[in-house]
Amino acid sequence: MQFALIDQTRVEAKPGLKGTCPGCGQLVIAKCGTHRIHHWSHFNKRECDSWWEPETEWHRAWKNKFPVECQEIIMQDQRTSEIHIADVRTAHGLVIEFQHSHIDPQERNARQSFYGNMVWVVDGMRLKSDHQRFFNNKSQLFPEIGKPFNLHRPEDYFPAAWLRGFIPVIFDFRGLEGPEDLYCLFATRLGYAIVTRVSRDTFVQIAANGELLRWFLHMAKEITNVEQQTVKRLAIQRQRQANIDFNKASRMLRYGKGRR
Numbered sequence: 001m002q003f004a005l006i007d008q009t010r011v012e013a014k015p016g017l018k019g020t021c022p023g024c025g026q027l028v029i030a031k032c033g034t035h036r037i038h039h040w041s042h043f044n045k046r047e048c049d050s051w052w053e054p055e056t057e058w059h060r061a062w063k064n065k066f067p068v069e070c071q072e073i074i075m076q077d078q079r080t081s082e083i084h085i086a087d088v089r090t091a092h093g094l095v096i097e098f099q100h101s102h103i104d105p106q107e108r109n110a111r112q113s114f115y116g117n118m119v120w121v122v123d124g125m126r127l128k129s130d131h132q133r134f135f136n137n138k139s140q141l142f143p144e145i146g147k148p149f150n151l152h153r154p155e156d157y158f159p160a161a162w163l164r165g166f167i168p169v170i171f172d173f174r175g176l177e178g179p180e181d182l183y184c185l186f187a188t189r190l191g192y193a194i195v196t197r198v199s200r201d202t203f204v205q206i207a208a209n210g211e212l213l214r215w216f217l218h219m220a221k222e223i224t225n226v227e228q229q230t231v232k233r234l235a236i237q238r239q240r241q242a243n244i245d246f247n248k249a250s251r252m253l254r255y256g257k258g259r260r
């Protein structure tokens with residue numbers, strides 16, 4: 001955790017400080033070694049948020065692009081009292097989770113249903129194979145900033161683990177020579193994805209002013225429409241084909257009998 005409470009004020013970890021966890025109210029100790037980024041750690045060694053992971057510089061740098069009052073937001077399930085800490089929650093209620101490490105699909109789904117309107121920002125530099133795949137094939141990607149386009153075979157560019165599920169995923173490949181734009185991907189259930197490119201500054205700006213949330217909700221609706229229409233069209237095609245096959249078979253039976 002980046003923030004703990006001391007006298008009801010959110011404070012960053014500094015050597016020697018003690019505070020309370022804003023989630024569970026337990027004692028937390030400032031950890032300010034050289035090995036890991038300065039953080040607060042529960043004195044009893046048990047994090048109250050079972051999804052909490054050690055933060056990286058990448059993580060912290062992203063969170064700090066947002067106002068302090070939008071970072072590390074405690075969220076509680078009214079029914080089960082379960083507590084989780086959202087990395088960022090904008091004033092418009094969009095949760096942004098910055099994900100460096102691998103996450104199994106079950107936990108991913110659990111987080112998505114807990115947070116509701118959320119997006120993932122994924123560190124594309126964690127695995128060498130991930131960023132190699134992207135930078136090798138990137139020259140074939142020519143999206144205009146902000147203009148979504150259909151990407152067939154998204155697995156040729158992006159880590160396959162993130163290509164299932166309905167929630168938008170934003171890939172941060174950081175850039176080997178200067179900052180690389182972010183790629184925002186919506187996976188469809190039709191085997192292709194919708195991708196758009198957005199600069200880092202624009203992303204932060206539209207996340208903060210609510211535009212990003214509106215756009216995601218709009219895209220989700222559009223994709224659902226396309227998926228439903230496709231399913232309907234395929235069903236009609238199948239029915240037509242079945243009718244043709246049936247007519248052909250009955251003709252063959254009739255004429256076949258006559259010739260015998």
Ligand SMILES: [Zn+2]
Pocket residue numbers: 021022023024025026042047048049
């Ligand atoms: Zn706690």
